[in-house]
Amino acid sequence: MTTTSQSPDRRSVRRLGDRLFSGSATGAGVLILLVLAGVATFLVAQSIPALTADPADLPQGGSLAAYIWPLLFGTLLAATIALLVATPLAVGIALFVTYYAPRRLAQGLGYLVDLLAAIPSIVYGFWGIAWLAPRLVPFYEWLDEHASWIPFFAGPASATGKTMLTAGIVLAIMILPIISAISREVFRQAPALHREAALALGATRWEMIRMAVLPYGRSGVIGGAMLGLGRALGETLAIAIVLSVSPGVVSVNLISSTNPSTIAANVALNFPDSSGLAVNALIASGLALFVITFAVNFFARAIVNRRAEFSE
């Protein structure tokens, strides 16, 4: 368009629509930042009474660090188990759907896996405690009998199956659809030229995937895994229902009844009947989770950006 005589200066033409749109977009961005700042301020302000309190007044009678550390350990342990179980499974599903399955089956399977994300987490908790836990008990007893020299499988097997390993498996199924969906998108976008070149040179399908698809998709898979990790860190009700928690214990024993609680599940279990300083202690544990999730996302983003430089 040629500039009209109405705007003699060199500024671009900005109509009312442009200004409205850019203003509301900026407003939305600023609003999100304000909400985030508000949440952070609330967490810090409500935690201060717990941070400055006398240890004898806090729940479990010790210092705040002694209260939060087992919860943090439990959160990271459950999330790590979930990630270790879910990521290979999700990558496998994504590869099957994009490269191995016939077209119609692939679409249906992709849709079904995405449907897993629609199930409420409390339903996962009920399924875990009613169906999964009792069926894992013979497996735990077998582990206790044959592999109890490994610290992860030491100790008496739980009779009801409500252990950290069960909770980790339930979490893995919950984060599976997230990782799988992102992996599928990334694998589908692997450059066709590279794939066809590999096939033309005589590679088998698996070799083609290994040479052309996986290196390209690595950063995307990591990004998806970090998203799943974020959900696993914050999962509340499923763990509160499935896990048998003991206060203040730090243990890597995955098959016994004595498990550390996770931060979110601990808040869900104790908030309804708490008052006064106990509530401040719970919010302080929430602040710890906020910081950890922030750090994990930051770290993940750094990895993804670094790899993005190489994989382009």
Next chain:
Amino acid sequence: MSRGIELTHSTKRRAIPVAMALAGSLALAACGAANESASSSGTSDAGSSTEQLSGTLDGAGSSAQQAAMQGWTAGFSTEQPDVTVNYDPVGSGGGREQFLSGGVDFAGSDAYLSDDEVTKAKDRCGGGDVFELPNYISAIAVVYNLPGVDELNLSPDTIAKIFAGSITTWDDPAIKADNPDAQLPGTAITPVHRGDKSGTTKNFTDYLAKAAPNSWTGGAVDEWPAQGGEAANGTSGVISAVQAGKGAIGYADESQAGSLGIADVKVGGDWVKPSAAGAAAVVEGSQIKSGRGQYDFAYDINRTPTDKSQYPLVLVSYHIGCMQYADADTATLVQAFESYVISQDGQKAAADQAGSSPISDTLREQSQKAIDAITSQ
């Protein structure tokens, strides 16, 4: 130019406000459904003999009373259709806090007010006293899952040792001593406790601390103190954990026990099963805490009775309010509601809804005196 882009995106543009309206209406409907208020019934001949009141009564507190409160509000609304009773089950501690700060008219609490709280309550009530009425009594049963063993007797020391982890198998000599005739297998015991904070845990550990002080050192707490054993979430969690584990034993509200075995507890020289009459009897036989107001019926439950008509493992939940309200309408509403709660109809409604034990006539007369004395400034 831009016209072409607008046309292809027009359906999207139209769909977005519709989707937002749909989501918004769903969210508002959910908010509306969550706030249950007593609906007015068509006929009012049930309450024609008493004065028809109107207004709103706000309460908050114990989640143990939540099911009973639903029965009370439903029954009260048939008598007084224009009165709305709101109850927020934030937990006993939260309910007491809200009452002391003047946010609610009455509180439901599994524990009576501490001495500090009584002093604060005097300020809240404009210098007057508080009333604490034991309106909700619920028996706690020791449930177990041991196929082949239908009758089980347990003395307080045995129960304490099982839950503290000193007794680990069902054929332990201590259990055999309590049950000389029973065939006990060598299955391992899995004690199941509550993982969340709970008044049931508080009353159970209080019983263990008073009836078996040598075997139980954890004190009376509302969060399970020891490590070991299974933790379950809520009464339903305990019941399903005991049902799932062979050889499991736990403590839960007696009305939720279902088909699980219930242990007989030693009282004096006899073995007593949990019952509604036994639960009410032990409250009647307990001492009221001294040094408080005339209508402050804070019971220190007698956990070591010798009379076999009393069952000591009970949870007592109170309604706490002021004897003197600033507002005359509030005072009248509180009087009417509490009168219904302690009446036979009210206690029956709570028993039907929540499985609680109705209060005895002696307790009813005692509480009625307190309710009649509520005034306004």
